[in-house]
Amino acid sequence: MSSFPDKKIAQRLLEKAAQLATRGRYSDQALDPHQAPLAARDRFDIALPRRGRDPLEVIESLDSAARPGLSGMTDAGFMSWVIGGSHPAGVAADWMAAAWGQNACLYEASPASAQAEAASAKYLLDVLDLPPESSVGFATGATMAAFTSLAAARLCVLERAGHDFERKGLYGCPEVAIYIADDAHVTNYSALRYLGFGSDQLHRIPSLDDGTYDCDALEAAMAEDDVPARIVLAQAGHIMSGAFDDFTRLAALCKRHGAWLHVDGAFGLWVRASRRLRRIAEGVELADSWSVDGHKWLQIPYDCGFAIVKHEEYHRRAMSMQAGYLPKGEPLRNNSDYVPELSRRARGFSVWAVMQSLGRKGIEDMIESHCHSAHLLAQALRRLDGVEVINRQCLNQLAVAFHSPHCDGAEAVAQALNASGRYFVRTAQWQGRKLLRFSIINGETGPDHVAPMVDEIAAAWQAISRAAA
Template sequence: MGHDDVLHRAAELAGSWLRSLPERPVGVPVEPQALRDRLDPTLPDDGADPVAVLDRLVAALEPGLVATSGPRYFGFVTGGTLPAALATDWLVSAFDQNPAVAVLSPAVAAVEQVAAAWVLELLGLPAGASVGFVTGGQMANFSCLAAARHALLAGEGWDVEADGLAGAPVPTVLVGDHVHATAVQALRLLGFGARRARRVPADDQGRMRPDALAAALVEVEGPVLVCAQAGEVNTGAVDPLDAIADVVSARERAWLHVDGAFGLWAAASPGRRPLLAGVERADSWAVDAHKWLNVPYDCGLAIVRDPAAAVAALSVTASYLAVGGRDPSALTPESSRRARALPVYAALRALGRHGVAELVDRCCALARQAADELARCPQVRVLNDVVLNQVLFRVEDADTAAVVDHVQRDGTCWVGGTTWHGRPAVRLSVSNWSTTPGDISRSVAAVTDAIAAVSRAG
């Protein structure tokens, strides 16, 4: 069988799924073993017709699929997928290009350069910075901090790529009290050690305090790596980046990194841009395109002011490779990967500068609507200043975990539980291009109904 029949069937199945998103239950819990049984886990001896494989696979998966691309999924700062980006991602698989080395796909290498320039312009970052297209926010943090490690140790006369960390003058790492887990994971993978990262006190919204950072730096000698944040995962708060940059720039042998997985996209909005004042003064930035840009998964951006540091830390060499500084693999830790820049290019081309700003502003306005409507419930206490797309709230006089479970089982929307200042709370993140004011009101009603049901149950 050729490609046409199976691809047409895949398009039909995908279309059916996408059409179901506005009204389907968002994510109803299902037993994992039941899903495995539906997949018929015994490896067959003989092959099967590809169309039959697709039909059987989709039927087996259907009960366990979560409508994360739908308009009422508010968990984990998860964006949807713009139509232009989704369609382009299908072409990514069909073209089957590996952009690790430019000669493998000159076309994708060119797209990476154009898309990178657009992202830098949109976010107000230095035009000469390097942009590596990596798997997501985790690897964006890893890649940026690898560049920081190289630069800081090179300044001490140490070649960490050749000689490793044993005996090296390891930089002191300072992070905010609310540092994201992916940044800590990156520090661990890079050999800094998770426990060695010094925590800097934050304010009541989770923003790193510049005065506390300055006090911590007084006690530090040698090279310093400071990890700030644009978009605290519970509150959406942005560290005071200009003041932090003032503190860091007063030090020699210091590197400022900004983890802006979702919050950095707020720089695309003229109205939200002041929240990120000073962001351009950092040395590196991590951002996840799947979040607020709404492209498919498997697309993060590792942005480094000094491309030479990124190339030194991340590039690969081999006798059969002629890798230069313009080759994509010089800016990422991967040799084989998807052409991730194509959906980014398509999303930016489809939206334009004004469309990205409108997407950001609309999500923020919907988050504000959710907070206002939730606050009308006497048992709800909104805990954060709603500055971006995050709403953090606590349910008083009811079991918060039971409320979250009730909401998830109801399926109208999906919200997640979290912990804030040592107590249970609920997090609602508006990150999807397709969410409407009506979706917000329906979801708030589902939450308040859940609170009432849990309260009645005692």
């Protein structure tokens, strides 16, 4: 007896799921999930039945249990974290991929999955204007993309230093110096730790006020160190300021010292898609590898990130798996040769669908619209008494201080905005201050959203200041 429902029930089940998911996405739900009653968790925390329930009933129960605790991440007012809005074409393609039940590891297992990733990889390199010979792995996100890219870097720099990593691993390997800005994103530190690098190998270089490298300090540190292998991590889009490192200077330093240059471009690398704004990331193409998210600015449904490596040989050698039952991909693409997963979902379908739906101009217009919206917001906030925009706005990120001797201004304004139900923002600690952070990155958000939000911020700040005085 099959444990699966018959085909008619299965079809009704998928149709019902699509109906509930669509209704849930476009219904008026709270942007802030913390406003959901804690009692809703009891809808999940129920006994596992001895005999299975009707799948249609289960799906309806799931919708009922989940709805109160879902964040409004697809809403235009969600500006709390750097989270994209899941483009409907990508969602639809993701549903299809799940229904098709494809394991995207091998060409022979799923030719369509391999072909979709190969085509999407070409689109990515073209739109980001990165070296066309680069290889692309479709990972879960920027963290695993960085892990993948840095695994290739580790293999390369140790080989240059005369160490056979593939045979000896880390045993007896030469010293590797990792240079990283003190204010780099925490995921980079995690990826390095996963790869076996400890704190003694991390050379934390002072950051400037915008969170980027103090290049003079980096140059001095690299000149002083006497190590056979080096890796430098740079940033394209600091998580708080949106700022970019000086890639041209970093690339020259790396070339002089034989170092591998990796760029964390989780969201900022997408500025390369804009002909008007791409100057911000000038020289980034000189790096050896890049990690970038798809589920941020490209609006791919979760989860999706890209490990891009200029040197495909090291990329494949660092990631590929060999076994008697696994066919070799050449000359065809095995997706598993480029990421640390064998079994995984087929991410290429949603990437292909979103990029085809947006087109080159659609991606460019979206990037420029978000940056313009952040510029308008920064201009308006600077006109309010007691409000300070901390960062030099160059991208889509704003860090804002609310000066009050009587209360925590940033937290109070955040609470007021979130209570309206139209926005979801969060505070963050940066450079010893609590700031209100705005990330304008949802595909639905544009300049039209700025003016009404500024009015609400101004009204909330005025009320808070009066009450606290």
